[in-house]
Amino acid sequence: MTEAVVTLRLNQQQLELMDRTIAQGVAADRVALVRLALREYAASRKAAAETAR
């Protein structure tokens, strides 16, 4: 599998929320925030699925 690009379409309010989250030190920039969200979201779903088994 090779790298893929997904292009998010975000309005100014959604970007503001991301930027305020970044300003708290959660991630370095917008791209890093999306990557963090993906990793944490996937990990939480995986953990929930394992617990349910």
Place this chain on the structure above:
Amino acid sequence: MTSRQVISELVLEPGTGKAIELLKGHILRVEQVEGGQCADFNCFNLHDYKEFMHCGRTRTVHGFHPTTGTFMWSAPPRERAMLYILEDTVGQNDVLFPRCSAYVYEASYGFAVHTNCHDIQAEAQREYGLTPDDVHDSFNLFMCTGVDQDGHAFMTRQTTKPGDHVDLLALMDVLAVPNVCGADVMKTSNFALKPLKLTVFAATEADLAGVPGTPTLASQRTPKDFRNPAIKSDRPLRRDPAYKPEFPNTPIVVTELPISLAPDEIAMFNAVKRADIYGDDDAAALRDLLFSWWEERFLQAHAGAPAIESK
């Protein structure tokens, strides 16, 4: 512990209601006399009747059955805590059902005239110059309700006993309007109309000390913040030719943000993306994931409900 000073006492007879000036720091006790009686309740800012209790906001914050430790909130854009439920010996109140009305008793039961909460409220509020159109959705004390599997609200009988009560502490000066629910052919008050006792107390320092703080935010706007602060005084609606829309944050502008996903990230994404909703629109699915994650990690209230803890 100091005892509360009684300011006034009144028995509400069946078929009646009473508008009471309840000042900040006063407590209204609505109490069962015989047991088994529902009370409907309206509440207005005493100094600006356009600020009134909003059951929609209240049920979003506290659920369908507000009880001890919850607030009664005013409607947007005010959204302030008007009352605090200091004590509730039953824990069975309702913000699902609207007030019963004359229409209900005519349409469903064939009554030309019947006691009903809307008209009782309107008559009680008339003492303060309000009209039948000013009656708002009621907070229904002692009303036993739920939602069935079909999504319909239902009501059933109550088990309240003499002396059971709800204590409402005013957090601002309000006009509090309780009434004896007019429903004697429904289960709400166990098929009978009974009196209710009302007592107004001055809250003690201990009462006040137990009230949690709530936020003071810029979004809690009052008439001084309105583009149109004047209350409309006639009935027809006419277009303002000078009107120019000023919707906040418009125009909504969309910006593209490309995200390169490594193979392991693609695998993660494919495992959790909501293809059932977004199909092959990965951009929409990733945006959903981003804000779903944000809600789970940072939101301090149910989605769509405001956080009410003061910072």
